Amino acid sequence: MRLxxxxxxxxxxxxxxxxxxxxxNAKTVIRTDEAAxxxxxxxxxxxxxxxxxxxxxxxxxxxxxxxxxxLAPHLASGWEYADATTLNVTLKDGIKFHSGNILDADDVxxxxxxxxxxGQGFSFLFGTVESVTALDSKxxxxxxxxxxxxxxxxxxxxxxxxxxxxxxxxxxxxxxxxNGDYGEAYLLTTxxxxxxxxxxxxxxNVKTVLTKNNDYFLDHNAKAPDEVIIKYSVEAATIKxxxxxxxxxxxxxxxxxxxxAALEKEDSVDLVKINRPGSWYNKxxxxxxxxxxxxxxxxxxxxxxxxxxxxxxxxxEDMVAGQKSSGALIPGVLGYDPNKAPIERDIDKAxxxxxxxxxxPSDYTLDLxxxxxxxYEEPWSLQLQANAIELGFDATVTGxxxxxxxxxxxxxxxxxHATVVSVLANVPDPDALMFAQWHSSRGxxxxxxxxxxxxxxxxxxxxxxxxxxxxxxxKIYQAANQLMIDNAITLFITDFVGYQAISKSVSNSxxxxxxxGYGTMGRNLSFREMAVN
Amino acid sequence: MSASQxxxxxxxxxxxxxxxxxxxxxxxxxxxxxxxxxxxxxxFATKEMVEQLRETLHLNESIFIQYKIFIISLFQGDLGIxxxxxxxxxxxIISYFPATFELILMAGTLMLLIxxxxxxxxxxxxxxxxxxxxxxxxxxxxxxxxxxxxxxxMLFFAYLIPIFPVHERMDETxxxxxxxxxxxxxxxxxxxxxxxxxxxxxxxxxxxxxIALPAIGNCARLTRTNLSDVYEKQYIEFAxxxxxxxxxxxxxxAFKPASIPTVTIIGLDFAFxxxxxxxxxxxxxxxxxxxxxxxxxLAKDLNGIVATALIFTIFFLIINMxxxxxxxxxxxxxxxxD
Numbered sequence: 001m002r003l004x005x006x007x008x009x010x011x012x013x014x015x016x017x018x019x020x021x022x023x024x025n026a027k028t029v030i031r032t033d034e035a036a037x038x039x040x041x042x043x044x045x046x047x048x049x050x051x052x053x054x055x056x057x058x059x060x061x062x063x064x065x066x067x068x069x070x071l072a073p074h075l076a077s078g079w080e081y082a083d084a085t086t087l088n089v090t091l092k093d094g095i096k097f098h099s100g101n102i103l104d105a106d107d108v109x110x111x112x113x114x115x116x117x118x119g120q121g122f123s124f125l126f127g128t129v130e131s132v133t134a135l136d137s138k139x140x141x142x143x144x145x146x147x148x149x150x151x152x153x154x155x156x157x158x159x160x161x162x163x164x165x166x167x168x169x170x171x172x173x174x175x176x177x178x179n180g181d182y183g184e185a186y187l188l189t190t191x192x193x194x195x196x197x198x199x200x201x202x203x204x205n206v207k208t209v210l211t212k213n214n215d216y217f218l219d220h221n222a223k224a225p226d227e228v229i230i231k232y233s234v235e236a237a238t239i240k241x242x243x244x245x246x247x248x249x250x251x252x253x254x255x256x257x258x259x260x261a262a263l264e265k266e267d268s269v270d271l272v273k274i275n276r277p278g279s280w281y282n283k284x285x286x287x288x289x290x291x292x293x294x295x296x297x298x299x300x301x302x303x304x305x306x307x308x309x310x311x312x313x314x315x316x317e318d319m320v321a322g323q324k325s326s327g328a329l330i331p332g333v334l335g336y337d338p339n340k341a342p343i344e345r346d347i348d349k350a351x352x353x354x355x356x357x358x359x360x361p362s363d364y365t366l367d368l369x370x371x372x373x374x375x376y377e378e379p380w381s382l383q384l385q386a387n388a389i390e391l392g393f394d395a396t397v398t399g400x401x402x403x404x405x406x407x408x409x410x411x412x413x414x415x416x417h418a419t420v421v422s423v424l425a426n427v428p429d430p431d432a433l434m435f436a437q438w439h440s441s442r443g444x445x446x447x448x449x450x451x452x453x454x455x456x457x458x459x460x461x462x463x464x465x466x467x468x469x470x471x472x473x474x475k476i477y478q479a480a481n482q483l484m485i486d487n488a489i490t491l492f493i494t495d496f497v498g499y500q501a502i503s504k505s506v507s508n509s510x511x512x513x514x515x516x517g518y519g520t521m522g523r524n525l526s527f528r529e530m531a532v533n
Numbered sequence: 534m535s536a537s538q539x540x541x542x543x544x545x546x547x548x549x550x551x552x553x554x555x556x557x558x559x560x561x562x563x564x565x566x567x568x569x570x571x572x573x574x575x576x577f578a579t580k581e582m583v584e585q586l587r588e589t590l591h592l593n594e595s596i597f598i599q600y601k602i603f604i605i606s607l608f609q610g611d612l613g614i615x616x617x618x619x620x621x622x623x624x625x626i627i628s629y630f631p632a633t634f635e636l637i638l639m640a641g642t643l644m645l646l647i648x649x650x651x652x653x654x655x656x657x658x659x660x661x662x663x664x665x666x667x668x669x670x671x672x673x674x675x676x677x678x679x680x681x682x683x684x685x686x687m688l689f690f691a692y693l694i695p696i697f698p699v700h701e702r703m704d705e706t707x708x709x710x711x712x713x714x715x716x717x718x719x720x721x722x723x724x725x726x727x728x729x730x731x732x733x734x735x736x737x738x739x740x741x742x743x744i745a746l747p748a749i750g751n752c753a754r755l756t757r758t759n760l761s762d763v764y765e766k767q768y769i770e771f772a773x774x775x776x777x778x779x780x781x782x783x784x785x786x787a788f789k790p791a792s793i794p795t796v797t798i799i800g801l802d803f804a805f806x807x808x809x810x811x812x813x814x815x816x817x818x819x820x821x822x823x824x825x826x827x828x829x830x831l832a833k834d835l836n837g838i839v840a841t842a843l844i845f846t847i848f849f850l851i852i853n854m855x856x857x858x859x860x861x862x863x864x865x866x867x868x869x870x871d
Contacts, residue, residue, distance in 0.1 A: 031705075036828065037618060044619070046575045119582045120574055175589060188619060203628060204618045205828065206820040207701075229705060233828070235816050237684060241692045241699055373831070403567020403833060 027226040028532040030506060032250040032525065033239060036232035037204040041187040042111070042159030043118045048424070050121075051522020052230065056210055058159035058193030061089055061108065061140075062152055064428055066517040068332065071152055071428070075103060075160055075194065084147040084468070089140045089155075095217045097162035098191060098198045105134035110163035114182050122157040122426065125150075147466040149473060153429035156520060162192040196220060196528035197228060207231045216528065221510055223531035239501075243269050249506045249532075250515075250525070253498035256376075257315045263501045264316060270507040271319065271499050277332035277433075277519040278424035279325060280377075280493035282368075282384055283449040287412040290359035290393075291366075297488035299357060300418075302350035303387040306343060309493050312379050322494035327481040328434055330495045332519025334470070335430050335477035343485060343492060347390070354391055361392035369416040372399035377420040380493050384418055402446075410444050412451045418491065419449050424521045430477040435461050438489060452489050505533050536861065543857060547850040551843070555607075558842040559600055562835050568592075569833045573616035590616070590835070603839070613836035617829050622840040625825060630844060631715025632702055633814070633821035637806045638716075639741035640748065644802065648749040652756020652795075657783050659761050667753060674750025680812030683743035687816060690739060700818035703733045740817040744810055748802040755798050759791035793863050800856030804849045 034049035045054045063074035073079065079089040095103040112132040115123050128148045133141050144151060166183035169192075174181025183192070191199040194217065197210035210228040212220065234242075236259045242248035244266065253274060255263075263269045282304070290296040306324060313322030324342035329335045354361060366388050370377040378399060385395040400408070400419070408414040425433045436447050439461050443451040460480040467473050484490065500515060510531040518524040570586035571578065591599050606613060612622035655667035677685075691699035702717055703709065710720040710729055717733035763769065764787055772782050810823035822841065829837030 029705075039619070041619075119585060120578065123582075124579055184619075203820065204620070205625075205629075205825060231700075231818060233815070233824075234700070234818050237687065238700060238816055238818060241687055244692060245695050245699070247700070401566060403565070403572055406571055407567060 028223070029227045029229060030225040030249045030527060030530065030532065031229045031231065031242075031247070032252070033231040033234045033248070034252045035254060038202070038208050038230060038232060039121075039204065040189065040191065040199055040202050040208070041184065042121070042161055042193065043115045043123070043182070043187075044121045045159075046121050048522050049230070049232070051520075052525045053199070053208060053210075054159050054193075055195075055523050056197045056228070056525070056527055057191040057195035057199055058161070059095075059195055060156050060158050060160065061091075062155040064156060064518055064520050064523055066513070068519065071156070079152070081468070082141075084466075085144045087142045087144075087151060088135070089142065091138045091140070092217070093138070095194050096215050097165060097194050098213060099162055099165040100215075101162050101164050103160065103162075103194060104137040105140045106137070107160055107163045108132065108140045108158075109134050110166075111160045112158060114161065114166075114179075115158065117176055117179065118182060118184075122154075125154040125157055125426065125432065147468065149465055149468050150427070150429040150431040153427040153432070156427050159193060161187070162194075165192045196224075196526075205232055210527070212528075218528070220528045221531050223510070223533070224528050225530065225532050228527045243501055243503055246503060246505065249503045251501040253500055255499070255501060257313075257321065260315045260319075260321075260499050260501065264319065268504050269501050270504065270512075271315075272502055272507075272512050272515050273319075274498040274500060274515055274524060275323075275331045275519070276424065276496035276498050277330055277428065277521065278422055278496040279328075279330055280322075280380065280420065280422050280496070282380060282418045282420050282491035282493055284418050284488070284490055285412065285415045285449065285451055286453065286489060287451045288415070288417060290357060290361065290364045291417055293357045293359060294487055295353045295357035296359060296361075299350045299354035299391055300384070300388060301343070301485075301488040301491055302346050302353060303391050304491055305345050305383055305387055307345065308383055309380060312383075313494060313497070315499060319499070321497050321499055323497050325492035325495050327485050327492060328438075328490075329430060329477060329481045330425065330433070333425050333428055333430050333433060335474045335481070337478065345387075350391060362394070364393055366393050366395040366417040368395055368397045368418045369400045369405065370397070370420040371405060372401045374420075374422075375399070380420050381418070384491070406446050409446055409449050412443065415449050415451060420493070421446060421449060422496070423447055424496070425519070426521060428519050430473075430480075431461070431465055434477065434480060435465065438484065450490050454483070454487060454489065457483050457487075457489070506530060508533055539861070540858070543854050547854060550850060551846055554846045555604075555839070555843060556600070558839050558846075559603060560596065562833075562838040562842075563596065563599075565830070565833050565838075567833050569616055569835050572833050586616075612840045615829065615834050615837045617832040617834035617837050622836045625837065626822070626840060626844060627715070629820060629822040629825045632819060633807060633810055633823050635702075635716045635718065636737065636740055636744065636810060636814070636819060636821060637803065639737045640744035640806050641803045643741055643745035644748040644752050644799065647745070648752025648799075649756055649795075651749065651753035653760060653783055653788065655753060655757040656760030656764065656787075656791075657779070659757075659764070664757075667757070671750040671753040671757075674746045674748075675754065676750075677747065679744050679747055679809050680816065682746045683740065683813045683816040686739045686743055697739050698732075698736045699739065702736055702820065703729060704736075707732055740810075740813050740819055743813045743816070744806050747809075748799075748806065751802055752795065752799055755795045756788075756791065759794055760787055763787045763791040789863060793860055796859050796863065797856055800852050800859075804852040807845055807848055 038053055039045045039050035040053055042054050042058050059075050061074060061076040062071050065072050075092060075095060076089045077092045079087055082088055109132050128144045128146060130143045130145050135141050169186035170183045171181040171185055176182045189202045196213055196216045198213050200211045201209035208230045212226050236255050239248060239251050240259055260271060264271050284291050284297055310322055310324055314320045326340040326342045368381045368384055370381040381397045385397050388395040436442055438452040438457060440453040440458050442448045457480055460476055464473055464476040467476060508531050514526050514529040515524050570583045574582055574586060587593055591602055615622045615625055618625055651667050655664045658664050687699055690697045707729055710724040710726050713720050713723055718730060721729035721733060769782060769787055772786050810821060811827050814821040814824040826841040829841060
């Protein structure tokens with residue numbers, strides 16, 4: 001009997017907790033999730049989640065227009081080239097930072113210098129910029145060492161910080177000489193931008209809370225959320241549960257296909273198709289035998305089963321999270337041609353190409369790799385293995401940890417014959433995508449695992465950088481794209497298509513058109529343009 | 534040897550173990566493949582940026598110099614900057630450790646409150662239907678890993694019957710209490726904020742049970758086995774002949790000697806929960822140290838790895854010492870034997 005009394009003590013405690021929680025939700029909130037970690041410093045951001053935070057809390061001189069309409073002035077009122085290497089940018093009047101300070105040219109100069117001095121994030125986009133100076137309080141002059149056509153697009157990634165606010169919160173003891181810590185500690189957890197939302201809470205490994213900036217210089221949607229909560233690294237099963245309970249509004253794009261397929265059947269959730277500016281590649285090492293022979297590469301290109309690859313992205317019969325690739329130019333990037341036919345398998349042509357290859361395939365074992373942290377890439381390596389064996393090669397498949405891969409790729413002899421890698425366009429300009437991957441000067445990085453050394457391609461990529469006429473640039477990049485296919489420099493698996501699960505509580509034309517309307521990485525979660533029903 | 538000498542010796546040994554572990558962890562962390570600076574700066578960083586960060590992190594120095602710098606900084610209370618979160622590691626630990634500690638305390642409490650009574654019932658009614666049911670429950674607990682319990686509990690009590698919250702430490706619409714201990718239950722009570730207390734408690738139930746269930750099974754099985762042995766001793770029969778109540782015999786005369794091996798294993802189980810919490814924290818979006826520990830390993834955040842491992846080491850050492858003291862209390866003859 002006394003044991004029963006003992007349990008009587010425990011039971012009320014459990015029941016107390018059981019029935020006693022409640023949810024109060026006075027303000028409108030959008031809750032979403034992403035892979036950790038979230039970087040809030042505009043001089044350090046580089047990833048998808050970082051971009052979402054920065055695009056919502058900071059602004060740049062230039063922004064992407066909706067639905068592929070190109071680029072437009074944003075904090076800038078306009079720009080003009082004084083000569084081929086000098087760009088003068090004029091700023092809009094009266095734009096306020098979160099602190100209440102007014103934006104001027106000094107803020108732009110400070111933001112640029114901070115980015116370059118810290119040497120992180122998207123600073124690599126501005127390698128040709130020699131100087132940024134303030135001609136007056138409303139005009140900024142940008143000088144480049146050579147004509148650099150992607151400059152305007154790159155400016156999308158220069159988030160403008162509030163110089164006075166950051167300097168007031170700079171710690172003298174830091175890594176940047178007279179600039180102390182350059183406000184590094186301050187911007188770790190707060191925002192000093194002009195953006196539509198302010199950071200009110202930020203733990204890079206747990207969650208970020210954004211609150212509406214009512215002084216924003218552009219309008220918010222009348223039903224835009226008051227608060228946005230971004231949670232990091234939440235399990236797919238948990239996201240599914242939260243969506244079903246109405247405690248989550250927008251999922252990340254990284255939900256496994258089986259979870260998406262399950263959510264597709266639920267009435268309270270919609271799946272939204274997102275065209276993302278990126279691709280999956282099987283990067284062929286162009287320097288290692290036998291793939292240093294273009295005919296061997298072409299043979300693999302023609303033998304690769306693109307139909308099977310495409311179907312491996314299927315969520316349901318009607319829903320496929322991929323799009324057959326027509327080369328390096330992808331939707332959302334200048335020069336992409338939606339009418340260009342995708343690359344297809346032709347085993348007879350593949351065998352004919354192999355006959356022209358100077359190597360005997362049976363003498364070679366191809367080492368094919370995929371990134372161990374991304375297990376769903378493995379089937380695409382296995383598919384290449386099957387197709388290579390079909391041609392008479394031997395082939396092994398290895399899951400390489402990312403850290404190991406980045407080490408191996410620094411040397412062409414150690415770079416695998418083929419590695420599955422995904423690449424996203426940082427800005428909607430083909431230069432950002434193509435130069436970094438396939439110009440011969442860029443070998444040795446994870447992006448350039450091909451170790452491409454094609455003089456004709458180099459010439460086209462260099463010309464594309466200096467040509468300022470948009471129509472001419474399109475022609476140049478389309479020629480470069482065709483050359484890449486002809487010389488089988490890389491294998492294109494598919495172009496990215498993402499699916500996000502969204503709760504019916506935010507599923508409406510405003511939210512969906514925002515999610516689908518922008519191509520640049522992270523730009524499509526513009527919360528000020530979304531609506532809570 | 535007196536009790537105080539015994540304690541001092543245990544503390545001295547723990548300090549030596551701590552420094553031994555620090556050396557091993559420091560070296561092992563550097564054996565993980567990949568350049569920490571490259572991983573920290575991301576795929577787009579140039580070689581110059583990577584080299585600059587390597588200099589800042591002293592990665593170009595020999596491992597002896599690196600360890601010397603680490604130890605000097607450690608004595609100054611500086612664990613370095615996390616290349617993963619970009620914050621001082623000490624800030625990360627202060628942010629994440631209390632969450633895991635609170636969860637472990639909850640799981641430990643559940644383990645004791647359910648595991649021991651279950652074991653006593655099972656041992657007391659050995660080979661009856663009560664024993665059989667208790668053993669099935671214990672076995673189920675032991676053989677099912679915590680992360681699976683997490684998914685099962687979520688499925689039943691958050692998805693099919695949505696009665697428990699399923700993520701984080703408290704409802705995001707509530708204002709958190711002022712941080713005193715970092716433990717929400719205590720901080721909310723100190724503030725007199727019972728609404729947050731209730732909410733935080735309800736958030737602890739599912740992850741707490743997910744971590745506790747395997748340990749409950751272990752605890753019940755050990756208690757049962759040891760208690761069964763003790764029940765066969767003559768002094769228990771002697772107590773019965775004096776008409777002591779069965780409850781008194783079970784809880785006072787049988788349980789105390791039977792609990793010595795159980796306490797040792799419970800202590801280890803409690804310490805192991807810290808590491809086992811990783812997947813449970815991931816499933817329940819728990820902002821804790823176990824999840825952080827795994828993520829810093831994946832990101833090859835050297836300072837984060839070493840600091841996490843040392844925190845876990847300290848936790849193990851403290852729990853071990855605590856268990857030793859309890860065992861000493863239960864059986865003072867240990868000092869003489871030692």
